[in-house]
Amino acid sequence: MENTVSKKALSIFILCILLSIFTLPVFLLADTFDLSLSLVEGGTRLELNQANQYKGVKLQVNSDVSTRYEIIQRIQQQFVNRDNPGVILRDNLVVRGLRGTNRFGTFRIPTNDIAVRDNELIYTSSSSGQADTLTLVYGLKDLDSIQPGFYQGQISFTLRPIGSTRQEVTKYLYIYISISETGTVSQKIEIITPTGSKRINLNPSKDQMIAVDILVKIDSDFNEPFSIVQYLARPLESKTGDRIDSNIINFRVAEAKKGVGAAKTDLSNNPQIIYTSSPTGQADREFIISYYIKDLSDEKSGTYNSRLQFYLRKKGIDKKIDDLDLAVENEKIFELSLEPQDPKGRIEFSNLKPKSLPQQSEVIVDIKSNTGKKYQVSQKVFSDLTNKEGNVISPEYFTLKTENIDLEGDLKFLSKANVQKGETVLYVSDAKGSAGSFKVIYELTCPADIVAGDYSTRITYSLVEL
Structure with a gap:
């Protein structure tokens, strides 16, 4: 009985060892193909100025895939003067390669200063794609020719496999440049x-x-x-x-x-x-x-x-x-002006008689606005048309219609509608509050039982921001 138990335990133990042996390689199958960068002097910001004219950047390739590769430098953001965006730093920003910092591949950047260029090949690996490390030094030259100010830009480094479908790896580096005044001509x-x-x-x-x-x-x-x-x-x-x-x-x-x-x-x-x-x-x-x-x-x-x-x-x-x-x-402009058809500056219907032809009176409404805010134009009718004796014309005989002259928004009453007492919105502007003008056409039809005479009401117009 003990012998049987012992054999079972041994077979379980052997099975565990076999599982371990066959499981372990799963964790070792993940290939490494990566790029990292760091500043030689430490920190996370590469800053250049008159006192610190050069700074080093260390690139490290970690690879175990035996794939040949190259590293490309690109300018992602131009080095623009913060106060004068039209001024861009070009040939004054330079780079050099430090020979001896790499071991296997070919350093394409010379040891003397050259201008930083877009899409520049800076390194090619050995044929077997061995991992490697290299150091670049970025700096400034001809400081007197650089317009004073603060510049900021971004470059990138792309690790690109050669003859392989492996994915590229890109790392980014911001460079901050500060050039202070070295001289003044204010005395001249x-x-x-x-x-x-x-x-x-x-x-x-x-x-x-x-x-x-x-x-x-x-x-x-x-x-x-x-x-x-x-x-x-x-x-x-x-x-x-x-x-x-x-x-x-x-x-x-x-x-x-x-x-x-x-x-x-x-x-x-x-x-x-x-x-x-x-x-x-x-x-x-x-x-x-x-x-x-x-x-x-x-x-x-x-x-x-x-x-x-x-x-x-x-x-x-x-x-x-x-x-x-x-x-x-x-300065703010928010004005409403009216131009009645009647030379007297009013809306007038005169000599009204039973069954006479309809009469029209027009008003041009002009809005000037530069506030950039939406607004509306309204009219307020204070009473029905009434004569001195108190006789009233029914609202059904008094209509209005609007016509667009040069508006961008929502003009109401494009078809005839009865003029109502109280406040009525005639126009709502577009979201930008664009200026413009429109016409209001009032029409009065004389009823058969009208009492002859002059009839009037009071109409006011308002311009309101929404």
Whole structure:
């Protein structure tokens, strides 16, 4: 009996060992084909500036699949100046490869600095696809030619199998670049507003704010050609996030004799040369930049803000002169105007007699609005048509109909309807509160039993935001 139990126990034990032997490889069958990156100096942000001009990035390939592979560098987001989106860092951002940090494959990036480029092959593995490690060094060159400011962009590294259907692996790296002012030309060139403030205010509704003149004073001699360049730092935007095009402002340079000033030009989001010296560097001691605001009646009301930045450009290098805040105020318009057909400025039906032909009287209703909000137009009829003796015309003989002139919304009463006492909605605008106009046609039919005379009522119109 003991022998039998012992044999059973042994067979169970052997079965367990066999299960273990056949189960264990299941956990070892998962292939590894992956890429990781880390900063040589630690941390999670790669930051470059004048004090820290170069930083290293370590790439590590983990692979046991014996598949040949390559690593591709791509620019996912351009390195754009935060304050001047039109300025993009290109050849100043460089990369080099550190030889000796890889063991098996071919490092494609040279040891000297080259500009960071999109879709750049940086590494090819050995034929057997051995795992490897390599280090890249990113940095800045020609710092004096970089416009001061803050730049941010993103590059990626893609591990791509060669001759295999394995999935690519991509890792991303943000690079933050800060370039501070290394010099100033404020002692040589001044930008002066009429009030002495650092702000330009434009408002098309106020005569004194339709145009603003800025004085530019050049207090030093330049022995080489130069230009003064203007940047619009960001789009003109209100606190609610609404924007207007920069071309609602134009500018021109006056009183320039030795140099060449800009002719009348629309303001742009791109850098604009506003003044250029003579080829020998001779320049006017003073000149005027005049900024003009165009009609904004079709734009949403609000105050739109941005900033103008002025730079001295010599030999392709820009150095900051000064900044001026820019504010465009578009005052709220929410108005209703009426244009009756009757020259007397009223709705009138005169000389009414039994069985006389129907009479019509028209009113054009015009709405001006730039609030960007939905609204409605209503009429309020205070009484039935009544004469001095108190005789009343039944409402069934007094009708209205509307006609669209240039509306975008919902116009009521496109067919005849009786005019009712009290308040009646005539029109509801679209969601944007677009301006427009429409016509109301009132018609009176004389009943057979009408008492001759003049009949009247009072009608008012209202404009209300919804």
